[in-house]
Amino acid sequence: MTETLHYGQTRRARLRASGRNGLDAVEVDETGLVLTVLLYGKAPEDLGPEHFRITGGRRITGIRVRTAELLSPEDPDLEDRVRLNLDRVGDFATYTLHAVTAGPDGVPTGQPHPAFDPRYASLDFSFKQHCPTDADCKPGESSQGTDLPPAIDYLAKDYSGFRQLLLDRLSLTVPDWRERRVPDLGIALAELLAYTGDRLSYKQDAVAGEAYLDTARERISVRRHVRLVDYPMHDGCAARTAVHLQVDRPIQLNPGEFRFITLKPGILPGQAAVTEAQLRAAHVPDGSYEIFEPLTPDGLCLHEAHNRISLWTWGGEQTLLPPGTTSATLWDCDLQLAPGDLLLFEEITGPATGRPADADPAHRQVVRLTGVTPAVDPLYDNEPLLEVSWDRADALTFPLLIATDREPGCPPLEVSVARGNLVLVEHGRLLPREPITVPAPVLKRGPVTQHAAFGAPEIVAEQQARLVARIPARARGFVRELWAKVRDGGTLTEPETTRLTVLFGRKPLARLGRDPLGTLVRLLSDFDEFLAAKLRRINVLTRRARRGVVLDEGIAWELEQSWGEGCELDPRRPEFLGPLARNLPTDPRTALPAVLLRDEDGNTWTPRRDLLDSGPADRHFVGELDDEGRLHLRFGDNRHGRTPRTEDNLTAEYRIGKPTAGNVGRDTITRLLTRQRTIAGINRVRNPLPGKGGTNPEPVSQVRDRAPVEPTTRLLRAVTAEDYATLAGQVRGVQRAAAALRWNGSWYEAQVAVDPLGQSEPPPELLDTVRDTLRHYRKIGHDLQVGAAQLVPVDVALEVCAEANHVNAHVRAALLKALGGNGLFHPDNQTFGEPVRAGRIIATAAALPGVRGVRLTRLQRLFAPPAGELDRGLLPLAALEVAQLDNDPARPENGRLTVTVRGGR
Structure with a gap:
């Protein structure tokens, strides 16, 4: 703390200019025994302790200066200091330090030192400068002739407030400047500073607002907030559909060289396949058509026989495929179908008129084949056939009429056919590679296509589980085939013996050469015992895959070494993509940006929803969509995901497209577009199904409403x-x-x-x-403990009165069908704990044509005495019980239905 007496600025300035000296300030150290005196100029050379005198004090007086040490600064332009050592410490009173002359005996006198100005030869100070105090150490200034400083407005947050604050401050610091006109340079600087302050204030408010979900305005901030509560905010999704190609020769399309577009019929007529050069030559604007990229990672092999495939009716006995069908028979006209291929079922003519224009466009469905088995029809000269099947998820949703009879003597009218040469496509225009900058790049063009999961890991793992689970059955079938071969007099070949050795080892095959038939019989009878360890491993792998873990090629090699046959587990296999119903339409919450990053070494960086599960070496990134539709790329921190370096020279390859623009109608995609190669032999391109799944980004307002509520509706623990x-x-x-x-x-x-x-x-x-x-x-x-439902077989008896104009046998058959295992008591119509109600049975029976009256005569559990169910009109069931009434003579223990029909004809 420094105490300085101000007597007047004018005298002080003249004092400094004249070279005379004076006491400017006194500093007291923490001990109170040392004073540091700041002078106005250079100290006299003969200055000693006898030239200083201390007066004042209440309790402690007569303080003497023991020594005086001159402290000359290194800079000659600075003033000197004198350090005084005292004999004791003063009290809380005010003391005065005097610069005086010395007497003959070396005792200070009361006369001012001749080298010091009389006005500045003494200075008041306090020994308690280091004591805490609430008072301002600066002496108050006289208010005479001065104005009070303007109050600082700490609430100023906008441009006008900052401008006024700066002008008020300038009026105090520069009182002579009173210019307030706009062209003045000072006003311009003040307004520039006010503008800068306004921008900084806005950023402060914005940062504070983005810290909370309710006040956040940026889409990226909202996305990160709701991720903390596991709400998957989506940025839209691209539309998908299937495209059919009609060809007149075998054609192989290589991956990456073809796309599909929605070109108007009047442009380049007669050409189903066009090149980019032809579009430029025809002056077709880029924005006048939509582009669909194929989703298959491999190329596409097209066959002429797949243009139109007839469905086999087995001599007219199967003319209709009902809803829920998961298999069909095709006429094999040199078909090249395989599991994983797409097949279209389509009605091509009107059943009533026979005209193509009257075909119902809603009777079209695409399925993914899971099984293809060759067959023949021996009644029709061993006509070659193909038995195809597909997953229950792709079951037909409508009745597909295969053929119908026309006029007598005319062949049946073919109403529906199947078609191959299909490919699944997704909306979005692929752009050339674009160099990006790290660490926080923003893609230049948009909106970036959001690609939904295709061949999702859980679907691939489920298909792998089915394949692995079938390995023991195939091995057992192989041994059974060898047994039948040896039984009929055949001998085992070397590859067959080698595979048996791989399966069972050498010890169980010790007698194979002497007694092959007996050895094979023993292998079949003790199959599970010999292969117990391998069967446990199969069970472990199967359950692991069913939990969603994708099995890699290492597991495939293990299975080949253990079971003696190849087991292709490549996730890119078409049959591993799962049923088409799980890939079309799409779920936007599984969508990720269709962006692929590559560095100069050929390494790829793939998108993820977040980096929580990414390791330090994983080349992953997160794409975040802002409010302007631009995609920001965020990388890891070398702990959760890898951070790219500037020298990696990353390039981005991505697709763009407005999401809802891909929701095109059926038969809208009409051309195949190639980059350079001209492809001949393609006669027609069309999409039999409309584009579906194109979804705009989820609105922020909707996210604010749903995100806080959805976690409360999600079960996280079973209690x-x-x-x-x-x-x-x-x-x-x-x-x-x-x-x-x-x-x-x-x-x-x-x-x-x-x-x-x-x-x-x-x-x-x-x-x-x-x-x-x-x-x-x-x-x-x-x-x-997980098990099947506890099925309760039911015993029901009815007495029915039929109408006079109905055949009672027909009425009885209709009742058995309506009430049996395929009707009212179908497994899908019964649930746990649902009682069997007499009223429901009577109502179902009474609604049938030809039924005049119904009386329920028996309602009870099968093989159990009645417990008053008929009187109550209710057969109660426990929580884990389900009623069963198959009425199957081959399985009478599964429920019994007795119908007695009277009347009728």
């Missing part, structure tokens, strides 16, 4: 029986599920019953999938 039933019911292939918590004496056991879709008994793989799924959610301390 109650209802929780287990709800989570089990979400597994694909489960129609309904029920659960109950049972106390087993030590802890609770969650018993879950599964009702499969379209079946009465759940397959083992479905039970394994449900069990593995629930293990992630079960409460600690709960055991888990």
Whole structure:
């Protein structure tokens, strides 16, 4: 702290200019025994302790200066300082330091030192400068002749407020400047500073607002906020459809050289395949058509026989494929179909008129084949056929009429056909490679296409699980074929013996050379025992794949070494893409930017929704869409994802397109577009199905409403029986599920019953999938048991009075069909704990034509005495029980239906 007495600026300035000296300030150290005196100029050379005198004080007086040390600064332009050592410390009173002359005896006198100005030869100070105080150490200034400083407006946040604040400050610091006209340079500078302050203030407010979901305005901020609560905000999704090509010769299309466009019919007529050069020559603007890229990673092989494939009716016995059909028979006219190929079922003529214009365009459906088996029809000269099948998810959604009879003597009218040469396409224009800058690049063009999952890992893993699970059955079939061969007198070849050795080892085959038939019989009878370890490994791999883990090529090599046959597990196989219903239409929440980054070494960087699961060496990035439609790329931090270097020289290859522009109508995609090669032999290009799935980015307002609520509706842990039933019911292939918590004496056991879709008994793989799924959610301390529903066979008897104009046998047949296992008591019509109501049975029977009256005579559990169900009109069931009434004579234990019809004819 420094104390300085101000007597007047004019005298002080003249004092400095005259070279005379004076006391400017006094500093007291923390001990209070040392004073540092700041002088106005150079100190006299003979200055000593006898030239300083201290007066004042209340309790402590007579303080003496022991020594005086001159402190000359290194800079000659600075003033000197004198350090004074005192004999004691003063009190809280005010003291005065005097610069005086010395007497003959070396004692300070009361006369001012001749080298010091009389006005500045003394200076007041305090020994308690370092004591804490609330008072301002600066002496108050006289208010005479001066104005109070303007109050600073700390609430100024905009341009006008900052401008006024600067002008008020300038009026204080530069009182002589009073110019306020706009052209003045000072005004211009003040306004420039106010503008800068306004921008900074806006950024401060924006940053504070982006910190909260309710106030955030930037789309990227909202996306990151809702990611914290596991809400998958989506940025839109591209549309997809299937394209059919009609050719007159075999054609091979290489990957990356062809696309499809929606070109108007009047442009380049008669050409189904055009090149980019032809479009430029025809002056076709780029924005006048939409582009669809093929989704298949491989090329496309087209065959003339796939243009139109006739459905085999087995001599007119199968003229209709009902809804829910998952198989069909094709006439094999040199077909090259394989599992994984797409097949179109299409109505080509009107059934009533026979005219193509009357065909129902809604009767078109594309399926992905899962099985292709050659066959023949021996009644028609062994006509070559193909039995094709597809997944239940792709089951027909409408009745497909194959053929219908016309006038007598005329051949049947072919109403519907199948077509191959199909490819799945996605909307979006592929751009040339674009160099980008790191670490936070922004793609120049947009909107960037959002590509939904195609060949999603869970779908690929599910198909791999099916393939791995079939390996033991194929191995057993191989041994059975060898047994039949040896039984009929054949001998084993060297490759067959080698495969048996790989399967069972050398020890079980020790007698193969002497007794091959007996050895094979033993291998078949003890198949599970010999291969117990391998079967356990198959079970482990199958369950791992059913949980969504994609098996790699290392597993394929292991299976080949263990089972003696190749097991292709490449995720890019067409049959691993799953049913078309799971790829078309698309889910925008699984969509990622269609962007691929490459560096100069050929390494690729792929998009991810976030980098939480990325390792330090993973070349992943996140694409974030801003409010202007530009895509920002965000990389990792070398902990979660790798950070690219500037010298990597990344380039981006991406597609653009407005999402909803891909929702084109059927038969709108009309041309195949190649980059350079001219392709001959393509007669027609069309999309039999409309484009679907094109979705705009999710609005921020909608995200704000849904994100805080959705996590509360999502089950994260199974605690109650209802929780287990709800989570089990979400597994694909489960129609309904029920659960109950049972106390087993030590802890609770969650018993879950599964009702499969379209079946009465759940397959083992479905039970394994449900069990593995629930293990992630079960409460600690709960055991888990998953099984089929407890089917309760029902015994029902009816007495029906038929109308006089109806045949009672026909009425009875209609009743058995309506009430049996394919009608009212179909597995999909019954659920857990739902009682069997007499009123529902009577109502179903009474609604049939020819039924005049209905009386229920028996309603009870099969093989159980009646318990008053008929009187109550209700057969109650427990929580895990499902009613069963198949009325199958081959399986009478599955329920019995007795119908007695009276009256009629």
